[in-house]
Amino acid sequence: MDRLWTPHRMVYIGGQDKPVDDRSSSCPFCRIPALSDEDGLVVARGTWCFVVLNLYPYNPGHLMVCPYRHVSDYTDLTPEETDELARLSQQAMRVTRAVSGPDGFNLGMNQGAVAGAGIAAHLHQHVVPRWSGDANFLPIVAHTKAVPELLGDTRARLAAAWEAHGAPGPDPTNDDLASPGAPTLEES
Numbered sequence: 001m002d003r004l005w006t007p008h009r010m011v012y013i014g015g016q017d018k019p020v021d022d023r024s025s026s027c028p029f030c031r032i033p034a035l036s037d038e039d040g041l042v043v044a045r046g047t048w049c050f051v052v053l054n055l056y057p058y059n060p061g062h063l064m065v066c067p068y069r070h071v072s073d074y075t076d077l078t079p080e081e082t083d084e085l086a087r088l089s090q091q092a093m094r095v096t097r098a099v100s101g102p103d104g105f106n107l108g109m110n111q112g113a114v115a116g117a118g119i120a121a122h123l124h125q126h127v128v129p130r131w132s133g134d135a136n137f138l139p140i141v142a143h144t145k146a147v148p149e150l151l152g153d154t155r156a157r158l159a160a161a162w163e164a165h166g167a168p169g170p171d172p173t174n175d176d177l178a179s180p181g182a183p184t185l186e187e188s
Contacts, residue, residue: 029122041151043158044091048084051092051162053155058128060149061158063092065125072121074109085125092127094165098159100128138174141150 030050032040041053043063054062067089069082077085093105106128110117 048081104130163176
């Protein structure tokens with residue numbers, strides 16, 4: 001039997017980069033926006049949310065849409081965050097279709113550790129492209145997923161296509177929206 005070695009998965013299995021507690025100071029989703037787009041694997045930035053590649057993707061182009069604010073529960077999002085999270089999820093699908101031509105998508109949020117959230121303290125919407133036959137023998141037999149493209153290359157392709165596909169921004173008709181540097185609900 002041949003072996004496909006995937007040692008990079010051991011950091012995920014071992015819990016590297018997972019928060020040690022629920023505070024924003026140990027949250028990778030709170031640290032990412034301060035990084036360059038390339039270093040943070042950020043594909044696009046909105047006013048209230050950003051789009052980032054999953055560091056441990058289920059499939060090539062596996063994106064996550066995250067609010068900047070450290071919030072865990074979907075019901076605690078502001079109306080502006082909820083709207084932008086939805087619009088960025090739609091945009092992620094449009095761009096991924098244009099760049100990679102998937103046959104479908106899985107969209108979802110795991111609310112709480114018991115529901116499968118790897119980082120339960122910071123809400124994130126998964127946008128996972130799917131292709132017919134993408135679940136081959138490797139995940140079933142070897143519990144391994146082969147991802148054929150480097151994350152940096154995927155990020156660059158998606159980021160380059162983002163603006164070309166009508167990236168949603170803040171609603172220009174709503175003068176009540178605060179600037180990105182405005183205090184969060186916790187600070188108000």
